[in-house]
Amino acid sequence: MHVMEGFLPGPWWQIWFAISLPVIIYGIYKLNELIKDKRDLLPLLAVAGAYIFILSSLKLPSVTGSCSHPTGTGLAAILFGPAISAVLGLIVLLYQALFLAHGGLTTLGANVFSMGIAGPVIAFIIYKACTKAGLNFYIAVFLACALGDLATYVVTSIELALAFPAQIGGVLTSFKAFATIFALTQVPLAIIEGAITVLIFKYVIQVKSDVLIKLNVLSETGLRKIKEMTT
Amino acid sequence: MNNLLDDYALSSPLRHSNNWIKLTVVAAGVLGGVSAASPVTPLFIAVCMGFAAVFLAKVPVKFYLKLIALPLGFAATGSIVILFFFGTGYEIASIDTLGVNLAIRSQGLNMAVLVMARTLSGMCCLFFLALSTPMVELFSVLKTSRVPDVVIELSMLIYRYIFVLLEVAVSIKFAQTVRLGYKDLMSSLHSTAMLAGTLFIRSWEQGERLYIAMDSRCYDGKLAMFSSKKPVKAFELVLTSIYIISIITISFATKNITIV
Structure with a gap:
């Protein structure tokens, strides 16, 4: 869910830029390190970025009938980890602003924070925690993506609520108001995105499972277990 | 889905004007719009950018209007929240729903209109950049x-x-x-x-x-790029200066104008 250009007044858009910047710098540092080590990763990351862009321009079947699209952040976080997802998220959000007019330039900081940082971090933590707890891989993916999506939407609501506090009850009241209004589209969307990501992984495991081992998403024993379970 | 704004930018007549001057125009509009205190400045910027897109960048009017309608949907939902929950001042209208009294106050109305205007101006600036400057130039x-x-x-x-x-x-x-x-x-x-x-x-x-x-083609982490020199035309410079000066004067002159 993108915050549109001009929606956030100063000083809030500057603040979100200031918060996002260190994470992006850390992500670029991580990226540099990774590429120095394995040079063949850059083209793959590039294609992954393009993939996320295309994914986010696909229209999802939505219950409420509004125009909704997957964010792809959960997928990116599971595949590449949150630091690199942040850099990919920055580039993809910039392209979305310039190609599809989703989001904006002054609100880029806020959007990067909600969609490129908060969402992937939550998704990644949940995915790791679920696999540690020995949960089924598909359930872990579903929870990570759905909750990552919800985290994005909650953070966006917080961003808007901080910028426009209510006169009675302050930030908390306006947060509730923004969250309720956006929940109409965002909650079904999160569930659908979780389900679709599960199906994507199911499909990838069937056709080209070695990719997931290369990216350290799954161990070989884990993969064998999943394959045995489905057959 | 395959109708990216970049396609319009590649065939735009403004493609060959200087990148920096286009970016200056957009930056002035974006910053002027977002820091405006009254809805007049953002609306002025929106109209200017709209004219620039339709007459200078030769974007079909119908397509342009459709483009603007999309993001305004988001702005409208957000503005409704601001309308009901933000600000103090006297009550303009109130609705009783399910025992909850929702009141529109003067400050809330002003803020909602201002935010809508800011979003409109920001989107128009963004569209101007997207429709006149292909990504290749921005690299x-x-x-x-x-x-x-x-x-x-x-x-x-x-x-x-x-x-x-x-x-x-x-x-x-x-x-x-x-x-x-x-x-x-x-x-x-x-x-x-x-x-x-x-x-x-x-x-x-x-x-x-x-x-x-x-x-196999000896890629070492750097792709060479060709960027052609595009001198700034005097006409563009004058137009940009007039635009920026009028944004500044309008935003100072209309600082205290509100809807109610």
């Missing part, structure tokens, strides 16, 4: 402004592969649609997932091939 701007090489490199490759993958995605989607893949909610869920999964595998293979191709 050279990024390079001169010392953005880390990895990021530029990554952006360029992503840009290229967006178009490659888009073509694949569109043809898969066509094939699925004619086979009734989107006839109801369940089948469209399955079709979307299959499309996304296939696209992932395709893009992965594409990426491996790209690495081999680039490596």
Whole structure:
């Protein structure tokens, strides 16, 4: 869910830029390190970025009938980890602003924070925690993506609520108001995105499972277990 | 889906004007709009950018209006919240729903209108940039402004592969649609997932091939770029200066204007 250009007044858009910047710098540092080590990763990351862009321009079947699209952040976080997802998220959000007019330039900081940082971090933590707890891989993916999506939407609501506090009850009241209004589209969307990501992984495991081992998403024993379970 | 704004930018007559002057115009509009205290300045910026897009960049009017209508939907939902919950002042109207009294106050109304105007002006600026400057031109701007090489490199490759993958995605989607893949909610869920999964595998293979191709051509982490020199025309300079000066004067002159 993108915050549109001009929606956030100063000083809030500057603040979100200031918060996002260190994470992006850390992500670029991580990226540099990774590429120095394995040079063949850059083209793959590039294609992954393009993939996320295309994914986010696909229209999802939505219950409420509004125009909704997957964010792809959960997928990116599971595949590449949150630091690199942040850099990919920055580039993809910039392209979305310039190609599809989703989001904006002054609100880029806020959007990067909600969609490129908060969402992937939550998704990644949940995915790791679920696999540690020995949960089924598909359930872990579903929870990570759905909750990552919800985290994005909650953070966006917080961003808007901080910028426009209510006169009675302050930030908390306006947060509730923004969250309720956006929940109409965002909650079904999160569930659908979780389900679709599960199906994507199911499909990838069937056709080209070695990719997931290369990216350290799954161990070989884990993969064998999943394959045995489905057959 | 395959109607990207970049296509319009590539055939725009403004494509060959200086990048920096276009960016200055957009930056002035974006900053002027977002820091405006009254809705007059953002509306002025929106009208100017709209005129520039339609008359200078020769974008079809109908297409442009449709483009603007989309993001305003989001702004409208957000503004409703501001309308009811923000600010103090005297009550203009109130609705009793389910025992909860929702009141529109003067400050809330002012803020909602201001935010709508700001969003409109911001979107118009963004559209002007998107419709007049292709991404290829912006890469050279990024390079001169010392953005880390990895990021530029990554952006360029992503840009290229967006178009490659888009073509694949569109043809898969066509094939699925004619086979009734989107006839109801369940089948469209399955079709979307299959499309996304296939696209992932395709893009992965594409990426491996790209690495081999680039490596065999001695790729060392830097793609050379050609950026042609585009001098600023006097006419453009004058127009831009008038535009910026009028934004500043209007925002000072209308500082205290409010709706109610």
